[in-house]
Amino acid sequence: MSSLHLLPLLFLILLFPILTTPSPDRDRPTYPQFLGRFSHRKPNSNSNSYSYETRYYTQQLDHFSFIGDTLGGDSHFQQRYLLGSTDQWARPGGPIFFYCGNEGDIAWFAENTGFVWEIAPRFNALVVFAEHRYYGESMPYGSKEAAYSGAKSLAYLTSAQALADYATLIVDLKRNMSSEDSPVVLFGGSYAGMLAAWMRLKYPHIVIGALASSAPILQFDDIVPADAFYNIVSNDFKRESESCFNSIKKSWDVLEAEGKDQNGLLKLTKTFQICHTLSNTGDLLDWIDSAYSYLGMVDYPYPSDFLMPLPANPIKEVCRHVDDDSDGKTLAERIYAGVNVYYNYTGNYTCFDLDDDPHGMNGWQWQACTEMIMPLASNPETSMFPPYDFSFADREYQCHMTYNVSIRPHWITTEFGGHNISTVLKKFGSNIIFSNGLLDPWSGGGVLRNISESIIALVAPLGAHHIDLRPSTDQDPDWLVNFREAEINIIEGWLSDYYHAIGASSSVLSDRLEHAGVSSRYRS
Numbered sequence: 001m002s003s004l005h006l007l008p009l010l011f012l013i014l015l016f017p018i019l020t021t022p023s024p025d026r027d028r029p030t031y032p033q034f035l036g037r038f039s040h041r042k043p044n045s046n047s048n049s050y051s052y053e054t055r056y057y058t059q060q061l062d063h064f065s066f067i068g069d070t071l072g073g074d075s076h077f078q079q080r081y082l083l084g085s086t087d088q089w090a091r092p093g094g095p096i097f098f099y100c101g102n103e104g105d106i107a108w109f110a111e112n113t114g115f116v117w118e119i120a121p122r123f124n125a126l127v128v129f130a131e132h133r134y135y136g137e138s139m140p141y142g143s144k145e146a147a148y149s150g151a152k153s154l155a156y157l158t159s160a161q162a163l164a165d166y167a168t169l170i171v172d173l174k175r176n177m178s179s180e181d182s183p184v185v186l187f188g189g190s191y192a193g194m195l196a197a198w199m200r201l202k203y204p205h206i207v208i209g210a211l212a213s214s215a216p217i218l219q220f221d222d223i224v225p226a227d228a229f230y231n232i233v234s235n236d237f238k239r240e241s242e243s244c245f246n247s248i249k250k251s252w253d254v255l256e257a258e259g260k261d262q263n264g265l266l267k268l269t270k271t272f273q274i275c276h277t278l279s280n281t282g283d284l285l286d287w288i289d290s291a292y293s294y295l296g297m298v299d300y301p302y303p304s305d306f307l308m309p310l311p312a313n314p315i316k317e318v319c320r321h322v323d324d325d326s327d328g329k330t331l332a333e334r335i336y337a338g339v340n341v342y343y344n345y346t347g348n349y350t351c352f353d354l355d356d357d358p359h360g361m362n363g364w365q366w367q368a369c370t371e372m373i374m375p376l377a378s379n380p381e382t383s384m385f386p387p388y389d390f391s392f393a394d395r396e397y398q399c400h401m402t403y404n405v406s407i408r409p410h411w412i413t414t415e416f417g418g419h420n421i422s423t424v425l426k427k428f429g430s431n432i433i434f435s436n437g438l439l440d441p442w443s444g445g446g447v448l449r450n451i452s453e454s455i456i457a458l459v460a461p462l463g464a465h466h467i468d469l470r471p472s473t474d475q476d477p478d479w480l481v482n483f484r485e486a487e488i489n490i491i492e493g494w495l496s497d498y499y500h501a502i503g504a505s506s507s508v509l510s511d512r513l514e515h516a517g518v519s520s521r522y523r524s
Contacts, residue, residue: 163202301476
């Protein structure tokens with residue numbers, strides 16, 4: 001029997017917290033996550049045929065103390081990075097396009113970030129994709145089992161340590177390639193977009209600019225409304241069909257009640273094609289609302305397979321099934337037909353298990369229990385999800401039970417800022433593109449207005465989660481083509497300014513600008 005394997009909720013990093021009123025069936029800790037655990041894409045397929053070499057860099061485990069060497073072999077680990085082929089278009093002294101790794105296998109992100117690969121030849125840029133510590137193959141202590149053994153071994157899984165990894169890797173790479181003058185432009189989507197923006201602010205002497213796509217750097221403290229995420233998902237469905245929105249809103253109570261009937265869990269198991277009989281409705285409801293939230297993120301205008309193989313405009317297709325009440329279909333059957341678009345559009349699976357983490361992202365549970373405290377809530381007046389109020393106390397309890405650690409809900413804004421961001425960055429920041437699509441629920445925590453002439457917000461009303469970084473297709477709408485071209489023009493400006501500032505000779509400068517496709521404003 002073919003099945004889609006999924007990870008038990010206790011050990012994963014959900015995209016959202018539990019949305020219904022706590023009950024004995026739904027008392028497990030869940031945490032915000034950017035990417036989908038309910039997917040089956042293989043991270044190393046490299047289906048887009050991007051040419052790179054896999055390398056490893058001996059990385060310091062702790063960048064912020066001087067006692068690490070006492071740990072012996074545990075004081076360092078092997079950080080994986082992907083180096084674009086240098087014999088294609090990269091030139092000495094040319095730019096380096098550096099992707100800050102996300103919370104998962106770096107090969108998967110390299111495969112799904114075609115924009116960087118596609119524009120690199122235009123700039124004669126070297127492409128580097130660096131893996132985030134504790135994800136993919138970049139495991140401290142020699143193995144994932146040892147790295148994830150407990151709070152003591154996970155203590156070095158922080159955003160600041162990850163940024164220091166990237167900084168030291170860049171410096172060493174430039175030195176070894178005799179390319180100290182090469183300007184570095186950062187790229188990142190989602191959590192990686194946050195890292196790219198933060199790295200530009202923390203290490204402006206190492207990187208000249210950052211494209212931070214779908215980066216919810218304001219989704220902390222009370223900077224933005226906690227219900228923004230679920231309101232956006234709900235509006236994505238309502239814009240396709242108000243009856244679909246209403247049916248989904250109604251379905252939570254219907255499914256909860258059905259599960260309490262005699263043989264109700266068995267019936268739901270069969271209706272939703274779960275491989276093993278449900279022991280509670282909570283697992284099922286989490287599985288369903290996962291699909292809706294991920295659909296809000298990947299509601300692309302063309303077929304895609306980022307998280308799952310999906311048709312163009314997948315929410316429209318989901319609502320077509322939810323609204324189809326022909327032949328006496330029950331609400332449960334219609335809901336299943338809808339979420340099946342997300343989980344099984346290809347029809348390859350005959351049932352679903354709840355026990356897999358295909359992209360190696362379960363380190364996010366630790367991050368969401370320490371510094372990545374991103375309040376999310378559901379307002380019953382505006383959301384199709386059940387009501388939910390975020391509670392710092394509940395998160396503290398969950399994380400104490402799981403890791404025996406206390407959350408630091410205000411550390412990110414202390415370390416990187418966020419409050420009064422326009423005033424602060426206007427004075428102290430430069431060269432960051434914040435790109436967001438308003439269909440993406442994470443845009444609710446994004447920077448949506450220009451802060452200065454060099455900190456630019458590009459907003460696409462019909463854009464989904466970091467759609468600008470995805471590989472181009474023949475089906476890209478004109479607005480997306482123009483959106484990417486705007487990003488390219490801004491990056492060209494950064495490079496022009498940089499090469500002019502370092503005092504390159506007129507002939508060298510002209511050659512570099514010409515090969516980068518940059519305007520002639522600084523040519524003699």
